[in-house]
Amino acid sequence: MELREMGERASKAKYVLQRLTEQEKNEALLAVAGALEQGCEEILAANREDIRLGEEAGMHPGLLDRLRLTGERVESMALGLRQVAELPDPVGECMESWERPNGLRIEKRRVPLGVIGIIYESRPNVTADAFGLCFKAGNAVILKGGKDALRSNIAITQVIRRTLSGCGITPDAVCLITDTDRQVTNAFMRMKEYVDVLIPRGGAGLIRAVVENSTVPVIETGTGNCHIYVDKDADLDMAVSIIMNAKTQRIGVCNACESLVVHEAVREEFLPRLKKALDEKQVEIRGDERVRACIDCVPASEEDYGTEYLDYILSMKTVDSLEEAIAHINRYNTKHSESILTRDPARAQKFLNEVDAACVYVNASTRFTDGFEFGFGAEIGISTQKLHARGPMGLRELTSYKYQVYGTGQIRG
Amino acid sequence: MELREMGERASKAKYVLQRLTEQEKNEALLAVAGALEQGCEEILAANREDIRLGEEAGMHPGLLDRLRLTGERVESMALGLRQVAELPDPVGECMESWERPNGLRIEKRRVPLGVIGIIYESRPNVTADAFGLCFKAGNAVILKGGKDALRSNIAITQVIRRTLSGCGITPDAVCLITDTDRQVTNAFMRMKEYVDVLIPRGGAGLIRAVVENSTVPVIETGTGNCHIYVDKDADLDMAVSIIMNAKTQRIGVCNACESLVVHEAVREEFLPRLKKALDEKQVEIRGDERVRACIDCVPASEEDYGTEYLDYILSMKTVDSLEEAIAHINRYNTKHSESILTRDPARAQKFLNEVDAACVYVNASTRFTDGFEFGFGAEIGISTQKLHARGPMGLRELTSYKYQVYGTGQIRG
Numbered sequence: 007m008e009l010r011e012m013g014e015r016a017s018k019a020k021y022v023l024q025r026l027t028e029q030e031k032n033e034a035l036l037a038v039a040g041a042l043e044q045g046c047e048e049i050l051a052a053n054r055e056d057i058r059l060g061e062e063a064g065m066h067p068g069l070l071d072r073l074r075l076t077g078e079r080v081e082s083m084a085l086g087l088r089q090v091a092e093l094p095d096p097v098g099e100c101m102e103s104w105e106r107p108n109g110l111r112i113e114k115r116r117v118p119l120g121v122i123g124i125i126y127e128s129r130p131n132v133t134a135d136a137f138g139l140c141f142k143a144g145n146a147v148i149l150k151g152g153k154d155a156l157r158s159n160i161a162i163t164q165v166i167r168r169t170l171s172g173c174g175i176t177p178d179a180v181c182l183i184t185d186t187d188r189q190v191t192n193a194f195m196r197m198k199e200y201v202d203v204l205i206p207r208g209g210a211g212l213i214r215a216v217v218e219n220s221t222v223p224v225i226e227t228g229t230g231n232c233h234i235y236v237d238k239d240a241d242l243d244m245a246v247s248i249i250m251n252a253k254t255q256r257i258g259v260c261n262a263c264e265s266l267v268v269h270e271a272v273r274e275e276f277l278p279r280l281k282k283a284l285d286e287k288q289v290e291i292r293g294d295e296r297v298r299a300c301i302d303c304v305p306a307s308e309e310d311y312g313t314e315y316l317d318y319i320l321s322m323k324t325v326d327s328l329e330e331a332i333a334h335i336n337r338y339n340t341k342h343s344e345s346i347l348t349r350d351p352a353r354a355q356k357f358l359n360e361v362d363a364a365c366v367y368v369n370a371s372t373r374f375t376d377g378f379e380f381g382f383g384a385e386i387g388i389s390t391q392k393l394h395a396r397g398p399m400g401l402r403e404l405t406s407y408k409y410q411v412y413g414t415g416q417i418r419g
Numbered sequence: 420m421e422l423r424e425m426g427e428r429a430s431k432a433k434y435v436l437q438r439l440t441e442q443e444k445n446e447a448l449l450a451v452a453g454a455l456e457q458g459c460e461e462i463l464a465a466n467r468e469d470i471r472l473g474e475e476a477g478m479h480p481g482l483l484d485r486l487r488l489t490g491e492r493v494e495s496m497a498l499g500l501r502q503v504a505e506l507p508d509p510v511g512e513c514m515e516s517w518e519r520p521n522g523l524r525i526e527k528r529r530v531p532l533g534v535i536g537i538i539y540e541s542r543p544n545v546t547a548d549a550f551g552l553c554f555k556a557g558n559a560v561i562l563k564g565g566k567d568a569l570r571s572n573i574a575i576t577q578v579i580r581r582t583l584s585g586c587g588i589t590p591d592a593v594c595l596i597t598d599t600d601r602q603v604t605n606a607f608m609r610m611k612e613y614v615d616v617l618i619p620r621g622g623a624g625l626i627r628a629v630v631e632n633s634t635v636p637v638i639e640t641g642t643g644n645c646h647i648y649v650d651k652d653a654d655l656d657m658a659v660s661i662i663m664n665a666k667t668q669r670i671g672v673c674n675a676c677e678s679l680v681v682h683e684a685v686r687e688e689f690l691p692r693l694k695k696a697l698d699e700k701q702v703e704i705r706g707d708e709r710v711r712a713c714i715d716c717v718p719a720s721e722e723d724y725g726t727e728y729l730d731y732i733l734s735m736k737t738v739d740s741l742e743e744a745i746a747h748i749n750r751y752n753t754k755h756s757e758s759i760l761t762r763d764p765a766r767a768q769k770f771l772n773e774v775d776a777a778c779v780y781v782n783a784s785t786r787f788t789d790g791f792e793f794g795f796g797a798e799i800g801i802s803t804q805k806l807h808a809r810g811p812m813g814l815r816e817l818t819s820y821k822y823q824v825y826g827t828g829q830i831r832g
């Protein structure tokens with residue numbers, strides 16, 4: 007399908023999708039879940055071809071792992087759709103209503119965004135996940151996946167489109183761009199007349215390219231240079247447990263801790279204890295001079311403080327005050343997730359108020375920044391911008407609103 | 420001040436502004452209002468110089484009028500700031516809170532956006548208005564006004580900055596870009612590290628240029644190709660009154676009616692009555708064939724249906740059904756404001772649900788799409804996009820949110 011035609015079809019589909027009832031949407035989601043399971047062999051065959059081409063091209067084993075589908079992974083796509091079917095439908099919700107002195111009644115109602123564009127990299131499960139969330143929120147979605155996963159994405163999309171048709175719903179609820187030419191991707195980012203929002207999902211390079219080139223409004227997701235600040239009256243046992251969790255429970259994720267900020271008053275007591283635990287997991291430490299005065303580690307550079315390692319590395323910075331900790335974090339963070347460990351509620355509140363990030367924690371791991379952990383039941387990504395949605399994005403964050411105004415002949419004086 | 424330095428100063432100021440109490444902000448707003456009145460002569464002198472240069476350059480009388488300040492107009496800027504001081508402070512509001520099974524308590528709190536960039540054209544009153552709204556919502560603002568109004572804008576900004584300093588508040592709460600080089604404006608649109616959102620206020624050309632060039636998230640405002648649809652069972656007296664109001668009460672505004680859609684069943688009865696009223700105000704009608712069959716008017720082209728006239732011109736289109744009316748409007752509108760006139764609540768609701776626009780009305784004039792008319796007490800513009808804010812934007816729409824999460828040592832399993 008040509009790109010412009012795809013835009014037109016998706017735009018047409020959005021008017022159909024916004025009218026679907028919750029039940030119609032849930033039935034379709036369950037049907038697609040079943041069809042993915044039934045079509046598992048077809049999907050795995052396509053994926054094997056992607057894997058074979060990736061291996062031939064000398065693809066990195068980590069990327070090959072992201073690309074690889076198994077029966078279990080297809081099963082988990084189906085499960086994801088069944089979970090989305092169980093979530094309440096956000097569309098139509100009356101967010102507020104009021105009456106004006108002239109008798110006009112104004113209702114602010116949640117509506118779908120319309121057409122959502124998703125640009126993503128090598129994980130083919132995003133194809134099904136993104137469809138499920140966009141569809142439940144009443145949106146059409148145009149997907150542009152990675153070149154490496156093209157055959158897998160085509161197979162998954164075909165199953166979804168076929169099943170939607172079988173349910174009497176337009177298959178254009180999900181469209182996949184199969185042309186891998188970069189020019190086509192660039193044109194997609196400029197289809198303002200058809201696409202209401204673009205959500206890039208992937209590494210920093212992909213996100214930067216979308217922000218640079220898009221004229222469609224973008225929601226930036228993903229990069230997380232997250233800090234944990236150990237305050238002067240922190241519970242130090244709790245601090246070791248939280249930092250170990252945030253740094254090592256899963257290293258390659260955006261809500262992992264990348265940098266530790268420690269108050270001078272606890273530095274000498276705390277750092278040797280923490281280092282023992284970090285050593286057990288072979289975490290490399292990069293510290294400032296005062297850190298290096300009490301534990302053996304690599305010197306930290308300015309660049310370290312600005313780096314999202316996604317690896318077994320932790321930078322460390324010593325501060326003399328809460329204010330200095332807040333200033334350091336606001337300077338180097340990516341506005342994702344930051345945590346203070348302290349027993350003092352007033353100091354905690356100051357940190358929560360003044361640190362500029364989507365999610366700010368007291369006495370908890372940054373790893374909780376996640377749609378499921380927040381109780382949203384799903385997640386399309388973590389927004390690191392301030393416009394529209396911030397932090398974990400669930401179904402509601404895939405909607406807009408409109409004002410419905412009821413009059414009895416009012417004119418403006 | 421150099422652009423980058425200005426960005427740094429505004430970024431620093433935002434951390435101060437987010438901590439101000441409601442009272443501190445209100446006192447500063449009232450002080451600025453008083454200072455504008457006291458500095459009126461200084462402002463008018465600068466404005467006279469702008470006007471003189473405009474006249475020399477052969478500026479259009481309409482633009483000169485927009486540019487011209489008078490004692491009354493300065494007074495109304497001061498009044499605007501006093502009104503903003505009376506509005507409730509949106510910052511810090513707890514929008515939602517809940518507890519997770521693991522004991523984490525999550526609070527979603529309203530916070531300022533941070534640094535807002537405003538790019539606008541020749542009305543110097545925007546300088547004071549935009550400052551007032553951004554400031555009350557806890558934001559720093561960087562202003563880029565039109566070249567024609569440079570001296571007026573400098574004078575107004577100086578009064579504001581001086582007064583803020585006198586109140587002990589950083590004057591960098593408001594910064595004005597005085598370099599009129601287009602390169603500087605383009606660089607401003609790409610200052611992602613300093614500016615959280617860009618709001619262009621002005622004509623379609625300005626808005627397009629910002630959308631094309633900006634890497635900072637943009638809120639599009641302004642263009643309104645608004646329709647009124649007269650359904651088959653409309654109250655025709657009410658219809659004449661509403662259409663006359665929406666078309667002629669003020670022609671140069673984005674919520675004025677530009678196009679009429681009329682149901683075939685009332686065409687012959689209604690149009691001659693409407694034409695009589697439109698003739699009295701010398702409104703030119705451009706109609707399709709069926710319109711022309713019952714009233715004397717100019718033929719409408721495809722282009723007419725897509726045009727925001729901002730003039731005494733009204734296009735007219737005949738339809739055979741509500742569905743056709745909805746499809747026509749969704750094809751040609753700019754997602755601003757649309758109204759159906761009907762006595763049938765079910766047909767009204769269908770229109771309200773299916774027409775894609777920020778504000779949809781039944782039996783009322785489109786002219787009500789306005790922050791004051793909606794009861795927001797102020798307005799920075801009318802958003803025509805779906806991301807973040809839609810329709811009239813007041814103080815709340817100049818905020819974002821953050822999640823503050825209270826733990827007792829929780830780690831992720």
